[in-house]
Amino acid sequence: MTDRRGFPLVTTLLVGASLFMIASAAVMRAALRPVGFQTGWALFVLLAPLALVLLRRARAGSPTLPVHVGLLCAVLYLVHTGLRIPRGGFEIVLTLVSAGVVASGSLAALVVSARRRWRASPEPPRFLDTLESGCARVCVPLTYCLLALALLHGVLAHAHGLLARVLGLTP
């Protein structure tokens, strides 16, 4: 019941936040201002706690929060890329890992949802357990890989001066 009462509020917040991100990015882009820096680091800030939560409680408790945060991350990711098709090698790797996280996370969410429906059943199908466990074993490492790659991407894109200095590449 708690979930059902909270559903419209969370959904409204989620949709509202998504619309706000999309609209503000569109306005900033129309004003010729790059939004990659802001949206990228916002994405990182959202993704890092999500990864921590996933690592600690993959099969415990309600998946509502990770699912909603994950959805928000997906929207923010699309805003960040501007629906641009990746062309660079590093960007392609990043996109593939992101797609893997979204796919495994979505599947895990669907499995958790299905398990709830079978909760009243005396003999819930065993394959759901296996599937959920498998999804978690893929999703969590991929999320951490994504975090690591995203951090590197951020440094390369917006702080490569610092990187160059650290690596001793600057004159």
Next chain:
Amino acid sequence: MTTDRRRRTRSTIWACLFVAGMTVLALVGPGGRRFVMPGPLARPHAAIREDCGRCHVGPDGRVKSFLHGVAPTEAALAESALCLRCHDFREHALAAHSLPPSELDRMSVRAREGLLRAVDPPWLLAAAAWIGPPASAAGELACSACHLEHRGSDSRPRNFADRRCLTCHAAKFRSFSADHPEFDGYPYLRRTHLIFDHGSHRAKHFPKRDAPYACESCHRTDRTERYMESGSFETTCTSCHDHVEEIAGAGRMESGVAFLRLPALDTVTLEQRGRSIGDWPASAEDEYDGVATPFMNFLLSGDPRYPEINADRVTLAGLDVLDLRGADEQQILAVERYAVAVKRLVRDLARGGSGALQALHARAAGPDATLEQIELLAAAHSTAALRAAQAAWFPKETAAGSGGDPRWEASGAWYINADDLALVYQPAQHLDRFLQTWLDVAGESAPASPAARELFRYLAEDDGRCTRCHSVDVVGAGLRVNWNSLPLPENRPFTRFSHAPHLLMAGDDGCESCHVLNAESGYLASFENNTDALSFSSGHEAVTREMCAHCHRREASGETCTLCHNYHVGRFPPRLPGTVLTRRVGSVAPEARTARCR
């Protein structure tokens, strides 16, 4: 810790280590830079390859430069300086439209006053305008504000979305076909260079000769296929008009233009009053009241003693120089000095030829005289004719054998009018170099020289036949005869239009699909006593936005801003690479050169 969680943690660590390892390998490997590039460069930039430093700046020691994403405008402007190493847009490269801010400010008066503000701008553009473009304090915009790179080899950094223009522009609209501001008298910014009334030719002259009125019989595309140019005088006008008989064969041009003419003087009285001017043609006495030509007055203004000469001219005004018996001493002195000045002019021109003409003109025209003008002027004159004139008028003072080549009259352009005591130039054909050059010289020198103004009036206004068809503009303070039919493309620096692709799309009305004749416009009347090229009545109706929008819409021929508008205003030829030849020619072996080319 449960088994499941341990497994997850372990697999997470392994996955992270795997990805980190692969990434490090990719970065430090031979294709590392290519791997981190956000995409291939556009084909025109492909030669840069992975040399990131050609376009991206490194840190300069300041904190902001290490984290340039924090200050994107500053970083982008620094990188724009690297773009300008190759794309040289001159002094105001990063200013809006690459124009001096003061000039853009002047052009934006209507926008500032709100005249161009759209009533209902799209919300996105309205919000973007509120934020404003990422310009520096000096109003400079980075190249990357509009041009995007790393979008693939087939991408074109020159192409960008229309909203990038509309962020700054006060007139906001959704699309060209829907609500672009209406054209204002397009494409007629000024009156035509040649005075040609299409209306009367179509309604009267062509039917009179039973000739078809066809645009293509006079107009064709130029070499760039962008502009329509008129055919030459010889290939178009002469099919109906004979230049010598009909156009030039009236007024002064029929009898030629007197270049030099001796004023008639009462030399007897001068001698009686003890003022001898030496050799002076007897036939000039008591036979006609010849006055010096405007050419002479202009050239005399190049004489170092011109202030005195001019004062003498003023003194002589109204004086009957054919009968000086009643003249006072001052007037007699003025006549003597003026006659001597004229003789000196004739002598200098005859002796010095084109060189003397150049020197006189350079002094008369002052700093406005260009080398090209001086050379053209010299080329349009006959030294032989000048020497012959001197020999004919002042035989005693002409050295034997310096009377010039007796064959000089064979060209038929110059002759001495014995009755008039004048050296006359006879224009024989269209595009006469003598008249054209003198009109240019006099027009350009007109602001500073009253003599030049008098000469221009003499050639252009008083029965001048060139200016019957070639309009005269006031340019600065000077006057310019428009010899060519085509206005310079720089007149419309913000827009571009190419006729060639549109000619194929013309409907049954041909050129009139866009250029509708307006016979009632008062085209000819707008030229009368008017040297302001911007005050005019066009012989054709203006082209409207609807005409263009008939084809130029999103789903048809396109309607992007840059299809018709230039952003960088001006002509910017590519910068030539600095070449320093330090090696002796032939010092590199051919094999080495071949190897380098590979």
